[in-house]
């Protein structure tokens with residue numbers, strides 16, 4: 193750090209604490225004895241931040257080798273710091289693709305497993321954990337342990353979605369998807385209100401592997417829940433351009449924009465313009481995979497548009513079919529409280545994964561980006577109350593503000609997670625700022 | 636280019652090997668840990684879309700000159716004609732540690748100077764026997780002037796830079812192209828945890844500069860490029876000025 197400024201570690205939303213990463217090509221050498229490993233720091237809140245008073249965590253990004261890639265069996269073994277970007281662009285020309293990808297390619301495989309990420313295909317493919325066939329961890333006791341569905345299954349299940357709290361992930365094995373071409377056939381259309389949005393998602397889920405809706409989070413009243421439906425599948429060779437897609441590198445936001453750049457008006461404007469850029473009726477096109485899966489990656493460091501105060505994301509899943517109207521009640525509460533959001537994404541989820549703390553469950557996931565204001569914590573707590581009342585849960589990878597009592601009430605699975613940790617890390621040496629905040633780990 | 640690379644398991648060497656494999660150069664890896672080299676070879680093959688086993692490797696330790704000849708023999712057996720040799724292997728420790736640990740000082744001086752020079756001698760002989768070729772070695776801006784924080788490491792790199800300069804003059808006419816790469820501070824495991832000075836570079840960036848210099852046979856290149864200008868000034872500064880600024 194130039195100028196003697198104290199090094200800081202930050203979540204993607206901008207929340208930061210003093211501390212730094214120790215990086216090495218041999219992750220196990222630096223991770224030994226440290227409370228946490230982090231990847232590319234794309235979790236929004238405090239999942240990848242050290243517990244209070246601890247100033248060093250391990251950083252995995254240099255441990256990024258592909259150890260075995262078997263195209264015939266569609267299997268991969270890699271080190272945990274491998275970035276999704278490197279992996280995806282290695283696989284695409286070979287007719288392969290990771291079975292589940294989140295909304296940015298700037299994540300590590302370790303981070304993907306630790307958060308048990310879901311993608312636009314959750315309704316058919318589940319989370320990444322479903323496709324993981326083996327993990328190698330450095331445990332709190334300093335042992336290197338291989339686990340899978342057969343070997344130490346408790347550790348395996350606790351690690352998937354376990355936010356780094358069960359061990360330092362060193363290597364993992366993944367089953368890959370075969371794809372007919374490296375291009376995506378996409379269909380988009382506007383949706384006018386929430387009922388139409390939910391119906392469009394449900395209807396699309398039957399035939400389309402990738403579905404999602406972007407919502408205009410500022411619309412209210414009868415327009416509540418209006419937005420754009422985006423669905424897609426891999427293009428067949430006959431539908432795709434003959435040339436392979438190349439990774440795109442967009443411009444970057446050079447510095448944190450001043451706080452006034454993003455206000456209710458600019459958000460309203462963005463949402464209106466963005467929605468208007470989509471056709472009212474269904475439009476079909478063949479698109480670049482990066483534009484389809486990772487549209488936000490087009491602008492690097494886009495989180496800087498939120499200025500020095502940063503932002504947070506609130507993501508929850510609501511059991512809409514058990515409690516019809518849950519999504520409407522949630523969105524109405526968010527709108528009423530002025531949770532103005534640059535980005536609101538909703539997506540129907542399929543079956544719950546094996547991970548003991550895995551986020552998705554059957555229902556509808558809603559994600560809102562919230563610029564940091566004085567009342568953001570109160571807003572998040574209020575939204576968490578709605579989630580609790582509706583029987584839903586929140587996504588740890590996005591969270592920084594939910595209260596421990598709220599989280600515990602949402603998570604009947606915590607006891608099983610604690611049992612696995614009791615066995616593998618009884619002293620709770622592995623901790624994060626988040627686990628101290630939400631799980632009552634020692635500070 | 637049929638290339639032997641010593642030091643591809645980490646840092647700048649890993650980045651350079653990836654860039655070379657991606658554009659179709661044929662590589663053979665040398666390094667001190669056979670298992671780890673194998674893993675790096677598999678990574679390069681997977682990324683470049685090569686069959687498993689396409690990239691060979693052999694053990695070679697800068698501190699064990701007896702390993703050099705067998706390593707080159709293995710490389711020749713795998714690659715056939717040798718066209719380029721790249722040395723990114725190197726050892727660093729802070730001046731404070733080197734002052735208090737004579738054995739570590741010996742290893743740094745040996746690895747970065749005599750070990751690297753003897754390795755280059757072996758490489759030079761083999762390249763010339765094949766009618767010429769390229770020898771690309773990582774030195775450092777730390778070798779340009781004697782400086783408080785890098786007295787020993789800087790001395791080894793200074794010696795290495797001079798050796799490479801002489802080698803270039805001596806064998807240029809016979810087709811040997813010597814490339815001396817002088818990075819400033821680069822964010823790699825070598826510098827992990829050190830306070831970061833201005834103009835810090837990334838391994839990928841330095842690798843790209845080294846590769847362009849290797850292709851063009853440029854005798855000296857600074858990376859990131861700004862160091863060329865910084866060093867042009869630093870080389871001219873009188874000792875009294877350096878003393879005043881606490882160099």
Ligand SMILES: Cc1cc2nc3c(=O)[nH]c(=O)nc-3n(C[C@H](O)[C@H](O)[C@H](O)COP(=O)(O)OP(=O)(O)OC[C@H]3O[C@@H](n4cnc5c(N)ncnc54)[C@H](O)[C@@H]3O)c2cc1C
Nearest residue numbers: 231232233234235294295300302303306309310355356361
């Ligand atoms: C623009 C954007 C879009 C996103 N879209 C989605 C989405 O669609 N779906 C979704 O599920 N998520 C999404 N996310 C969240 C993101 O996928 C997760 O936060 C993911 O964990 C980030 O990976 P990372 O490598 O950056 O990990 P970090 O943020 O560095 O770490 C996240 C967690 O993983 C743990 N961890 C990381 N590496 C290791 C390791 N080697 N061993 C043990 N623990 C480790 C950390 O301790 C921490 O708890 C999105 C994030 C962004 C910024």
Ligand SMILES: NC(=O)c1ccc[n+]([C@@H]2O[C@H](COP(=O)([O-])OP(=O)(O)OC[C@H]3O[C@@H](n4cnc5c(N)ncnc54)[C@H](OP(=O)(O)O)[C@@H]3O)[C@@H](O)[C@H]2O)c1
Nearest residue numbers: 642644645646647696697724725773775818820821823825
């Ligand atoms: N990073 C900087 O700021 C910087 C600045 C100026 C110059 N340089 C020079 O650039 C070169 C590469 O540096 P880097 O930052 O990429 O370093 P690095 O990440 O530490 O990698 C060093 C490499 O050298 C290998 N190595 C170390 N000792 C060895 C030995 N005795 N025998 C064989 N191989 C050995 C290592 O192999 P293992 O995997 O077995 O450890 C590793 O592959 C070095 O010459 C360094 O001096 C670096």
